[in-house]
Amino acid sequence: MARTRQPVSPRQKRQERAAIAFMLPWFIGAVGITLGPMVASLYLSFTEYNLLTAPQWVGFDNYVAMANDPNVAKSLAVTFSYVLIGTPINLVIALAVAMALNRGLRGLNFYRSVYYLPSLLGGSVAVGVLWRRIFGSDGLVNQFLGLLGIESDTSWVANPDSALWTLILLHAWTFGSAMVIFLAGLRQVPEELHEAASLDGAGATRKFWHVTLPLLTPILFFNLVLGIINSFTTFTQAYIVSGGTGAPAKSTLFYALYLYQQAFGTRHAMGYASALAWLLFLIVGLLTAVNFWASRKWVHYAS
Amino acid sequence: MIRMFSRTGAGAAALAGIGVLITAGCSTDASSTESSSDExxxxxxxxxxxxxxxxxxxxxxxxxxxxxxxxxxxxxxxxxxxxxxxxxxxxxxxxxxxxxxxxxxxxxxxxxxxxxxxxxxxxxxxxxxxxxxxxxxxxxxxxxxxxxxxxxxASFGVVADPQIFNEAGVDLPDGDTWTWDDVVTTAGAVTAATPEVAGFVLPTDSQVASIWVRQQGEDWGPVDGSAQGLGFTVESMADYWSWVEDLVASGGTQAPDAAIEAASAGGGIEQSPLALHTAAMGVISANQLGALEEAAGREFVFLNWPGESQAPELGAWAKxxxxxxxxxxxxxxxxxxxxxxxxxxxxxxxxxxxxxxxxxxxxxxxxxxxxxxxxxxxxxxxxxxSLTAMDLQPFHLQDTGAGSVQVSTFDEVNQEVLFGNQTPAEAAQSLYDQMEAALSGS
Structure with a gap:
């Protein structure tokens, strides 16, 4: 496109400078903390690097080793179950609570804050420790079961059959951020559409499926994409609950946790960990692309 | 001045790093302050x-x-x-x-x-x-x-709580002669008499196993001292895990999930079952005896490792x-x-x-x-x-690669046994294969 140079007023110049000044912190972060390390990790993924000596170029060795590493398959299986089970549960709860809160409730701000709180806390170390207490062998859950007359001294966090489920539950509990976004979306649904549907004799269920949900699909899609990405990179909860080991019997060996073990554990295999990071990046990127492609079939944008 | 490494510390360091970035970008001719190293x-x-x-x-x-x-x-x-x-x-x-x-x-x-x-x-x-x-x-x-x-x-060692033995009416084992089977029967007897107490703390790491293989004249690292290859056999490890299965079957130890939970909590010895009087015997890092006794409020006794008087070699080490x-x-x-x-x-x-x-x-x-x-x-x-007075085997160096995964791999495979996912033989083979794959030469 042809650029005709227009005289720039001092005011515009000032604004431009201000814009640059405001973008600078983001730019430093994006380049210094995200982009730079990404490029470096791409290079490192083709090297053997133990932090103590300079990286040695090994070509695709790390990627070949990953294909033969049973822990990669295991951690992918754990992570996929977490994502595929945890994310839908999380979204359903978020939507349900958002719908409940969207009825012109008194003190909405208060409830919204209360339900949002777990999202802020869920990824914290403190909640990881709390989870151990709740699901430990003499934790709250067993004490509650005891009140119901069910004797149990199972450690839910240390039993391979249940450990992952406690983390999925933790994930479901942190529905707040998706809920807030749903709530904002629900407010955009025009009231007259609901009224028109009511006049046509539609009940609450029909109104939900045929009016609310279709109009909400862009929001749902947004939450789904973010939810999947976040679940894939889950680290803190698994690290705290299993003491950084992915125990018991690797049942909580999340991909991000395994990556961390390789990088900062006793092997400090930074090159291998970088290769793992790039596989995760590709998987998440691919899933997101599939998501966008599939979204054309079910997401309705109001035009 | 004490500077503790913490998340806030790391955050502050990151902030400082950004600060350096910015000041480095802004400063034109900042003369670096020369440190006067001689005075x-x-x-x-x-x-x-x-x-x-x-x-x-x-x-x-x-x-x-x-x-x-x-x-x-x-x-x-x-x-x-x-x-x-x-x-x-x-x-x-x-x-x-x-x-x-x-x-x-x-x-x-x-x-x-x-x-x-x-x-x-x-x-x-x-x-x-x-x-x-x-x-x-x-x-x-x-x-x-x-x-x-x-x-x-320092070394690791088995300690026993005489007061619990007294309450259970079980004789304290003779550390000079006891066998691995004695551990199982004694632990079972203690728990049978006092159901709230585990007779022997279920081993969740490789300390006991290392004594076991050393008694067979093996070690994690090769016993020729070359630090190349592995020093243990699949058979010895399978025998060890059979013993663990016997210990679990005797009832004289914690449930595997409870033991794993306790081990991964990262708590100090003050929160260990021994300190809480819920275990009669267990393995500790010997220099922590003082901390253990302070937390437990009672005295413990050291027992020699089981099997030392019957095995081909002494398993104990001090280093x-x-x-x-x-x-x-x-x-x-x-x-x-x-x-x-x-x-x-x-x-x-x-x-x-x-x-x-x-x-x-x-x-x-x-x-x-x-x-x-x-x-x-x-x-x-x-x-x-008393350990150094005995003719102990040296501590054999491990291959760097295998050594770096031994601790974590052992713990993982051990859990497979504890939860019944693998037989002792399968687990032993799995440990051997994984450590062999990690050898720095391969």
Whole structure:
């Protein structure tokens, strides 16, 4: 496109400078903390690097080793179950609570804050420790079961059959951020559409499926994409609950946790960990692309 | 000054890093402040792993050193064991190691092999290495160079709680003659009599297994001392895990999930089943006897490892647990060596630290401590002395690659056995295969 140079007023110049000044912190972060390390990790993924000596170029060795590493398959299986089970549960709860809160409730701000709180806390170390207490062998859950007359001294966090489920539950509990976004979306649904549907004799269920949900699909899609990405990179909860080991019997060996073990554990295999990071990046990127492609079939944008 | 490594610390460091970035971008001709290294006080960084109790003692030692050496000040950094290594490895990558830090096998071998530690024989006028028996240096000696001083001789050991045995009406086993089967039957008997108490703490790490394979004349590392290949057989490991299955089947130990939960909680010995009176016997790092007895409020007795009198070889070991090492690129090697000498050879320092990191390596220091020892420290010292009096096998070095995965791989495979996912034979094969795959030569 042809650029005709227009005289720039001092005011515009000032604004431009201000814009640059405001973008600078983001730019430093994006380049210094995200982009730079990404490029470096791409290079490192083709090297053997133990932090103590300079990286040695090994070509695709790390990627070949990953294909033969049973822990990669295991951690992918754990992570996929977490994502595929945890994310839908999380979204359903978020939507349900958002719908409940969207009825012109008194003190909405208060409830919204209360339900949002777990999202802020869920990824914290403190909640990881709390989870151990709740699901430990003499934790709250067993004490509650005891009140119901069910004797149990199972450690839910240390039993391979249940450990992952406690983390999925933790994930479901942190529905707040998706809920807030749903709530904002629900407010955009025009009231007259609901009224028109009511006049046509539609009940609450029909109104939900045929009016609310279709109009909400862009929001749902947004939450789904973010939810999947976040679940894939889950680290803190698994690290705290299993003491950084992915125990018991690797049942909580999340991909991000395994990556961390390789990088900062006793092997400090930074090159291998970088290769793992790039596989995760590709998987998440691919899933997101599939998501966008599939979204054309079910997401309705109001035009 | 104590600077604890923490998340806020890391955050502050990150912020500082950004600050540096910005100021570096802005400043045009900032003259770098020249440090006058010849005159004025020298500041050295000293980093170790451990909790607050150790830090308090260590700070006392630092104060004493600074009082004796007015020209040198020591800046302390400490963190828990896992964070310590994460941080140290990162500092090594940035060529920003602390001047003095604690190291341990097998992780220290990466540092030794890559030339990151100072050869202390080059500063032997500042640090006296002659005071310590030569064999205590064997793990940190390579081609005549010495890369650290031992902090103390330590070991693991079985302890028993006589009061629980008394209450259960079960005889305390004879540590000189008991067998591995005795462990199972005794543990089962204790739990049968007192159901709330585990007879023997279920081993969730590789300490007991290492004794087991050593009794068979094997070890994790090859017994020819070459540090190449693996030193244990699949058969021995399968036998070990069969014993673990017997122990679980006897009922005389915790449920596997409870044991795993306790082990991964990262709590100190104060929260261990032994300290809480919910276990009659268990394995501890022997230098923690004092901490255990303080937490439990009662006395424990050391028993020799089971099977020692029947097995082909003695499984027990005693070795320096931790070493003090100096950064190879420190600007002040002499001063750093002076400090290493102080924490290794000074009676003043030893009186503060006691046997916190094991029995002091310098016999004269131990002699000078005799009168000030607590009863628990005395029994710990007696235990170590009784071990070193026996003709113990040396501790065989592991291949660096296999050694770096041995601890975590063992723990994982052990859990497969505990939860019944793998038979002892399958688990033994799996451990062997995974460690073989990690050999640095392959």
């Amino acid at each position: 004025g006080p020298v500041t050295l960084n000293f980093a170790w792993w451990g909790g607050d109790d150790r830090a308090a003692l260590q700070q006392e030692v630092i104060d004493a050193f600074e009082a004796e050496n007015p020209g040198i000040s020591i800046s302390a950094e400490y963190s828990n064991y896992d964070d310590f290594w994460t941080k140290l490895n990162t500092q090594a990558a940035a060529n920003d190691l602390p001047d003095i830090f604690t190291v341990i096998d097998p992780f220290m071998y990466d540092y030794i092999d890559n030339g990151r530690l100072l050869d202390l024989t080059t500063v032997s006028d500042a640090v006296d290495l002659e005071t310590i028996p030569e064999n205590l240096f064997s793990m940190v000696t390579k081609d005549g160079a010495v890369y650290g001083t031992p902090s103390g001789v 320096p647990g931790t070493f003090y090492a100096v950064d190879a690129t420190t600007e002040h090697p002499e001063e750093a060596a002076l400090f290493v000498d102080f924490i290794t050879n000074s009676v003043d320092a030893a009186e503060v630290m006691g046997f916190e990191r094991g029995v002091q390596p310098n016999p004269e220091v131990v002699e000078a401590l005799q009168d000030s020892l607590t009863p628990a420290d005395q029994r710990f010292a007696d235990y170590i002395t």
